[in-house]
Amino acid sequence: MRCTKKIIYTENLRNNINEIKKNMKAGVKLCCAVKADGYGNDGINTAKIAEEMGASYLAIATVSEGIELRQNNVKCDLLLLSPCCPEEFQELIENDITPLVFDEETIKLLNNQAKKTGKDCQSVFLAVDTGMGRIGCYPEEAGQMAEKITASSNLKLSGMITHFAVSDSISSENIKFTNEQYKKFMQAVSNVKEKGIDPGIKTCSASAAAIAIPEFQLDMIRPGIILYGYYADEVTKEYLNKKNIQLNLKPVMQFETAVAAIRHFTPGQTISYGRTWKCEKETEIAVLPVGYADGLLRRNSPGLNVTINGKPYPVVGRICMDQCMIDIGLNNKDVKRWDKAIIFGPKDKGSLFDAEDIARMTNTISYEIMTSISKRVEKIFL
Numbered sequence: 001m002r003c004t005k006k007i008i009y010t011e012n013l014r015n016n017i018n019e020i021k022k023n024m025k026a027g028v029k030l031c032c033a034v035k036a037d038g039y040g041n042d043g044i045n046t047a048k049i050a051e052e053m054g055a056s057y058l059a060i061a062t063v064s065e066g067i068e069l070r071q072n073n074v075k076c077d078l079l080l081l082s083p084c085c086p087e088e089f090q091e092l093i094e095n096d097i098t099p100l101v102f103d104e105e106t107i108k109l110l111n112n113q114a115k116k117t118g119k120d121c122q123s124v125f126l127a128v129d130t131g132m133g134r135i136g137c138y139p140e141e142a143g144q145m146a147e148k149i150t151a152s153s154n155l156k157l158s159g160m161i162t163h164f165a166v167s168d169s170i171s172s173e174n175i176k177f178t179n180e181q182y183k184k185f186m187q188a189v190s191n192v193k194e195k196g197i198d199p200g201i202k203t204c205s206a207s208a209a210a211i212a213i214p215e216f217q218l219d220m221i222r223p224g225i226i227l228y229g230y231y232a233d234e235v236t237k238e239y240l241n242k243k244n245i246q247l248n249l250k251p252v253m254q255f256e257t258a259v260a261a262i263r264h265f266t267p268g269q270t271i272s273y274g275r276t277w278k279c280e281k282e283t284e285i286a287v288l289p290v291g292y293a294d295g296l297l298r299r300n301s302p303g304l305n306v307t308i309n310g311k312p313y314p315v316v317g318r319i320c321m322d323q324c325m326i327d328i329g330l331n332n333k334d335v336k337r338w339d340k341a342i343i344f345g346p347k348d349k350g351s352l353f354d355a356e357d358i359a360r361m362t363n364t365i366s367y368e369i370m371t372s373i374s375k376r377v378e379k380i381f382l
């Protein structure tokens with residue numbers, strides 16, 4: 001196997017699910033977001049562990065993700081969070097995937113396809129846009145949409161869902177907005193009930209709100225990022241502790257490579273494309289077989305440091321597609337050829353940096369750092 005790889009610490013995933021369960025109110029269902037290959041941490045492995053640890057639903061983003069889970073014998077209910085096109089409806093139905101619907105056209109097309117496929121009772125969730133500005137009907141349309149669903153011969157309304165836009169922020173203005181979104185969702189639920197229709201499973205909270213606002217757990221929470229060991233933006237461990245909420249997360253993924261060569265450089269020599277780094281004093285440069293095609297973001301050169309045997313070393317020169325170089329200094333007794341070089345990972349496993357640290361320097365969130373690692377980087381499960 002290539003030395004550039006992801007280590008998946010399965011025990012940390014289990015730890016995180018247990019931590020989430022400790023914070024769930026009695027009777028609340030768990031829907032684990034395993035979309036985007038489990039945020040890069042492996043969708044199938046995460047799905048299997050989540051299923052075994054009591055998840056009722058798994059959340060996916062594409063029909064093909066659902067098919068892959070079914071082919072791997074995952075039996076859980078699957079909730080498709082993103083829209084798919086009508087061409088995919090048949091596969092969606094055959095693979096028992098529950099889509100989010102919010103308009104008449106989709107309800108009609110889906111019902112027709114369910115009829116054609118011979119499925120009497122295709123589950124759907126009604127999506128309500130309470131302020132995310134993404135998918136969903138408006139709260140005042142919810143009653144009418146629920147009627148359309150229940151009037152469809154082959155569809156069943158299994159739940160209602162909304163999504164918060166700023167629940168990961170701790171500013172009072174944003175907390176106010178989240179409260180308003182919740183109120184609108186409850187209004188939509190009442191509108192459905194007023195039509196004499198059972199709204200099914202009501203769910204509004206992803207990671208941030210699920211933990212920080214237990215009152216909003218309703219019938220089901222939908223954590224994603226916290227499964228993989230990272231807090232949702234400003235809803236950090238410190239913030240939660242202040243609210244007397246304990247959640248001890250451990251990063252699941254380690255992204256690592258190895259020192260493929262060590263080469264001597266003298267003043268005046270330059271490194272990599274664009275010659276952005278010039279050797280000022282004699283040094284040793286280590287070559288790492290990892291580049292932006294693996295998900296090591298090119299814009300992090302300069303700036304990125306990698307950990308070798310507990311010490312940080314800076315990337316010098318531009319990160320290339322498949323390689324990058326680091327300065328290890330002269331007479332470095334700590335770094336040998338083929339030593340492990342960790343880009344990020346759990347800090348108690350030897351890395352000085354986790355995905356959150358990389359995200360901060362990249363001006364993004366840990367989600368993007370983990371999902372940016374490309375397919376050619378293989379995984380090892382520990």
Ligand SMILES: *Cc1c(COP(=O)(O)O)cnc(C)c1O
Pocket residue numbers: 033059081163205206207208222223224225226232
């Ligand atoms: C991705 C997603 C989640 C999970 O979000 P996290 O912030 O990772 O917990 C939950 N619900 C919806 C609708 C999503 O798109």
